[in-house]
Amino acid sequence: MQVIRTIHDLRAQVRNFRRGSDALVGFVPTMGFLHEGHMSLLKAAKEQCSLVILSIFVNPLQFGPNEDFDRYPRNEKRDLELAEAAGADFVFMPDVKEMYPSEVRTTVSVTKLTDRLCGASRPGHFDGVATVVSKLFHIVQPDKAFFGLKDAQQVAVITQMVQDLNIPVEIVPCPTLRESDGLAMSSRNVYLQEEERRQALVLSQALNKAKEAVLDRSIVTSEALTALIRNHIQTAPLAVIDYVEVLQFPSLQPFESTHSMVNDSLIAAVAVKFGKTRLIDNLILSVRK
Amino acid sequence: MQVIRTIHDLRAQVRNFRRGSDALVGFVPTMGFLHEGHMSLLKAAKEQCSLVILSIFVNPLQFGPNEDFDRYPRNEKRDLELAEAAGADFVFMPDVKEMYPSEVRTTVSVTKLTDRLCGASRPGHFDGVATVVSKLFHIVQPDKAFFGLKDAQQVAVITQMVQDLNIPVEIVPCPTLRESDGLAMSSRNVYLQEEERRQALVLSQALNKAKEAVLDRSIVTSEALTALIRNHIQTAPLAVIDYVEVLQFPSLQPFESTHSMVNDSLIAAVAVKFGKTRLIDNLILSVRK
Structure with a gap:
């Protein structure tokens, strides 16, 4: 498993893999602090694709000013062990400067699906999600991307974005994993x-x-x-x-x-x-x- | 030269060209009614790329309610003759239903660059431009895209969008062509x-x-x-x-x-x-x- 921190290196690796191969590239975008829910996404990607790329990026754009960006849990060492155990080929871990080198002037917005649920209580959240996922799709250029239905509205928003903007990625929604007593993993x-x-x-x-x-x-x-x-x-x-x-x-x-x-x-x-x-x-x- | 009207067919043709080849794909997006300005874009594309794709699509999303969408000049037959003469390999001519099969819920917006000039006098215009160009880039997946500096603000907006969203396309700005007396071609x-x-x-x-x-x-x-x-x-x-x-x-x-x-x-x-x-x-x- 390779840990890759720059967009340039990730693109070079993916280009290298794709050269002369029609094998599928699977992508699991996450904010890290991996749990069994993420493991199940990696497992699905592994079953359906030849190359599996996990990204770990806590995206500041999708957190509101009074939300938990700063204290969002992070554990790089443990994440890498889990990713390796789950069979990820590349782990893409850019820092904030790599993803947002200058002021962000371009926003991807999805209307209608975002005026309820978390969209209503977290204004701007789904613009931040759609924008970063669009960036990640352009960087990784996967054939399939795997998302957990725990964030069902996120899945709906991204599916709509991919359809509306003709982004050539298949969105694969995966079931929510739960603790033995029923609590959704998060x-x-x-x-x-x-x-x-x-x-x-x-x-x-x-x-x-x-x-x-x-x-x-x-x-x-x-x-x-x-x-x-x-x-x-x-x-x-x-x-x-x-x-x-x-x-x-x-x-x-x-x-x-x-x-x-x-x-x-x-x-x-x-x-x-x-x-x-x-x-x-x-x-x-x-x-x- | 092939005339292609569906996203599915265009993708299949581009995939076929790219199979086993590293040759560059050049893209010239237009609204048709071609003039020498467009010809110069095709010429630049031809010089720099092995496959040249011209798109002709009068994009309703970038016209305001009182603007000239309905009477915008169209001449498909003449456009195809000119495109062929200029050496285009594929002409992508989707209809509105093909590009917008259902209500558009996703918008790409570029701020800062769009609050002056045409952005101020044509509200929503550059959202329409950014959104359709992002769609076309996802459909065509070119290595390079050629734009005329006659629409300098458009070039600035698209360059910013490509940079912010990490879209893997190189934007090539080309000089404005003028009639012999100086009028910019349009x-x-x-x-x-x-x-x-x-x-x-x-x-x-x-x-x-x-x-x-x-x-x-x-x-x-x-x-x-x-x-x-x-x-x-x-x-x-x-x-x-x-x-x-x-x-x-x-x-x-x-x-x-x-x-x-x-x-x-x-x-x-x-x-x-x-x-x-x-x-x-x-x-x-x-x-x-």
């Missing part, structure tokens, strides 16, 4: 105090209740589904809700009732703070007649 | 009535006066240079000035005086309406000690 889980960690279970529990209610059709309105999730989360005294929303998936548009839906998908998504730690989670809900 | 010149065409000469005349005044240092302030250009243009009774600006080049930032400049470049740029026809022109002015 680099930010490390922030949680013991009692916060215990109470954070209400997120996956609440989403599962909504999933069952949609499946057995005991609840059909968006409003009642949202209330169900919200009420369950509020059984945790430390939980401070940022948002709870149930939307159509993948359009992320609101709906009133599942009454007339046939084989549709919804997404139930939540963002909740425990102390200083903001957690997100979501579940895709299938509506069947 | 597809829109065909709109001009005889008397308008005669009076339109004041544009290049005024810019040349400014160039001389900067060279011989008879004028040093931005304000006086602008006045010089403005006054000369106003000798044409039919001229209605949209803007006259002298800025630093390529930063497009204002300046007060050339007094302390050493080997710097300025751009004098104008947009003037003659009847319904809006013409632009510019000249790069060299400041020497």
Whole structure:
């Protein structure tokens, strides 16, 4: 496994690999502090592609002024061990100066999909995501890129961007990985105090209740589904809700009732703070007649 | 020469050309109604690249609601004859549905460079330009792309976009071509009535006066240079000035005086309406000690 820190070197290596080969290049962009969720993305990339490139870059552009850019967890040594174990061929670890050598004047924005959920509570976040992912796609030029559905809105935004701008990359969404008790894996889980960690279970529990209610059709309105999730989360005294929303998936548009839906998908998504730690989670809900 | 109308076919042809070859692909994006200016871009592409792709697409996204999208001149048959004569290998002519199959939700925006000149008088214009050029670059994936300096602000915006987003394309700016009497070549010149065409000469005349005044240092302030250009243009009774600006080049930032400049470049740029026809022109002015 090679660790590469400059755009120039990465491009040279990829060009070298592609010379005279039609083998696929797979790309897993991350912010590091790797966990089993990232490992599962690398595994999928390894299965589908001949060359697997992992990037680790904590992108300042997607953090708001009062967010956790500075204290976002980093552990380069451990990340490299995990990446090697997972079979990554190249790890691209640029510093901020390498990615943003001068003032950023160009922004990629995706509308419609970004005015709800995390887009509403983190203004500018998805512009930062779309811009850096577009940069990384231009640098790496992969055939396929692997993203976790834990960040479902991010997957929707990037899929839309790739389609609208004709970026020649296939987006492969991969399932959320969970701890044995149901907590969605996240680099930010490390922030949680013991009692916060215990109470954070209400997120996956609440989403599962909504999933069952949609499946057995005991609840059909968006409003009642949202209330169900919200009420369950509020059984945790430390939980401070940022948002709870149930939307159509993948359009992320609101709906009133599942009454007339046939084989549709919804997404139930939540963002909740425990102390200083903001957690997100979501579940895709299938509506069947 | 092959005429290609779909993204799928163009990609297949380019992939086929690139297979096992390191030869360069050159790209000349246009809105058609070709003139000698475009021919000179094709000639430069031909000299520097093995495969030359011309695109002809009148991009609705870069026209404002009251602009000339509908009446923009088109002549497919003549364009194809000229392209063939100039040695283009592929002409990519997608229709609007092919480029924008559904509502456009993704926008590429370049700030700072776009708040003056045509960016100020045509709001949204450069978002439309940056977005479509980014799409075309992703579709064609050229090594080099050729743009005329007649649209100097466009060249600045695209160069900035390519740099900021790490798009792997080299931008090659090419000199403005002029009619024998000095009028900058433009597809829109065909709109001009005889008397308008005669009076339109004041544009290049005024810019040349400014160039001389900067060279011989008879004028040093931005304000006086602008006045010089403005006054000369106003000798044409039919001229209605949209803007006259002298800025630093390529930063497009204002300046007060050339007094302390050493080997710097300025751009004098104008947009003037003659009847319904809006013409632009510019000249790069060299400041020497």
